Amino acid sequence: MTVYLDRFSFTSPVDEDNFLSNDDRLKATCYSTVYPFMLFTHRELEELQFEPVTFLYGGNGSGKTTILNVIAERLKIQRGTYFNKSNFFDDYVNCCEQRTKNWSFSIQKDSRIITSDDVFDYMLDVRCVNEKVDSRREDMFEEYIDTKYSTFQMKSLEDYEKLKKNNSIKRSTFSKYVKGNLMRNIREQSNGESAFWFFTENIKENALYLLDEPENSLSAGMQLKLVKFIEDSARFFNCQFIIATHSPFLLSIKESKIYDLDRTPIAVKKWTELENVRNYFEFFKAHEEEF
Structure with a gap:
C-alpha cells in the first residue's frame, strides 16, 4: 500500500507568535479573527503522520475540514x-x-480534495439533466403521436431522414421510441447511488484523495460499498486517503489510522474507542433484545 x-x-x-506579533495588518487594522492561526496550537497539534488510509475524527468545530483545506492548498491539488x-x-x-514520498507532477495533477459541496453540486446537475429529459420526453410524445397516425410520402432525397424517422416511429411503441432516442434517465439512480457513483468516477489510481465527510447522502448500505471501494483503491490501485468523517462504517476500515480531534492533545485512537462509535454501540446494545 502506498503513501x-x-x-x-x-x-x-x-512561529504563530512571531507571525502575529510582526504582521503589519494586525498593527494597522482590527481583525475579529486570525483563523486558522490559533486553532490548533492550544491543542498541541504540530504534526500529523499519515498511513494509506488516515481518518480525522471530531465534532463540529474540531478543525477536520480546515486541516483538509490547509493540506490541499499547501500541496496545490485540484x-x-x-x-x-x-x-x-x-x-x-x-x-x-x-x-512527501514518490511525489510527482502527475500525482499532484490527479490528486484532489472532494467535499460535500462537490457531491451536492453533482446531484443538482443530475436533477437539471432529468428536468431537461422530462421536457424532451413531452416533446417526443407529441412528435410520436403526430407521426404515428399521419401519412407521409417521400418527394425528394431531402425527405430521406424524415422518412427514416417516420418509419422508426411506426415500427416502435412509444416507450421503445423514447428510450432509443433519449439519453439514459439518470433519475433511475437515487441520490445515494448518484453520490456513490460520483466517488467511483472521480477517484482514479495513483493519487492522494482528501475526502470531507463522504458519508453525506449515503445510506448505511452505500457507506459499506464506499468502504469496500476505498479499501480496494488503497490496496490495489496505489491510492492514499485522508478522510474527515463521523461514520462508524468508514472508521472501521482495517489498518487505518484515526486522529481524534476532540481530545487535547489530539491523539491516535482505535475506532471502537471513539465517542460517536460508542454511542452507536450503546444504543444498539440497549435495544439488543428487539433484534
Whole structure:
C-alpha cells in the first residue's frame, strides 16, 4: 500500500507568535479573527503522520475540514468547489510544511480534495439533466403521436431522414421510441447511488484523495460499498486517503489510522474507542433484545 503524503507539520506556538506579533495588518487594522492561526496550537497539534488510509475524527468545530483545506492548498491539488478563505489563510498555509514520498507532477495533477459541496453540486446537475429529459420526453410524445397516425410520402432525397424517422416511429411503441432516442434517465439512480457513483468516477489510481465527510447522502448500505471501494483503491490501485468523517462504517476500515480531534492533545485512537462509535454501540446494545 502506498503513501504519498508522509507527514504534515502545522505552525508551532513560537512561529504563530512571531507571525502575529510582526504582521503589519494586525498593527494597522482590527481583525475579529486570525483563523486558522490559533486553532490548533492550544491543542498541541504540530504534526500529523499519515498511513494509506488516515481518518480525522471530531465534532463540529474540531478543525477536520480546515486541516483538509490547509493540506490541499499547501500541496496545490485540484478542487471542484470554492471554499471561504480568511484573510490569513494563505499566510498560515505558507507556515506549514509537508514531507512527501514518490511525489510527482502527475500525482499532484490527479490528486484532489472532494467535499460535500462537490457531491451536492453533482446531484443538482443530475436533477437539471432529468428536468431537461422530462421536457424532451413531452416533446417526443407529441412528435410520436403526430407521426404515428399521419401519412407521409417521400418527394425528394431531402425527405430521406424524415422518412427514416417516420418509419422508426411506426415500427416502435412509444416507450421503445423514447428510450432509443433519449439519453439514459439518470433519475433511475437515487441520490445515494448518484453520490456513490460520483466517488467511483472521480477517484482514479495513483493519487492522494482528501475526502470531507463522504458519508453525506449515503445510506448505511452505500457507506459499506464506499468502504469496500476505498479499501480496494488503497490496496490495489496505489491510492492514499485522508478522510474527515463521523461514520462508524468508514472508521472501521482495517489498518487505518484515526486522529481524534476532540481530545487535547489530539491523539491516535482505535475506532471502537471513539465517542460517536460508542454511542452507536450503546444504543444498539440497549435495544439488543428487539433484534
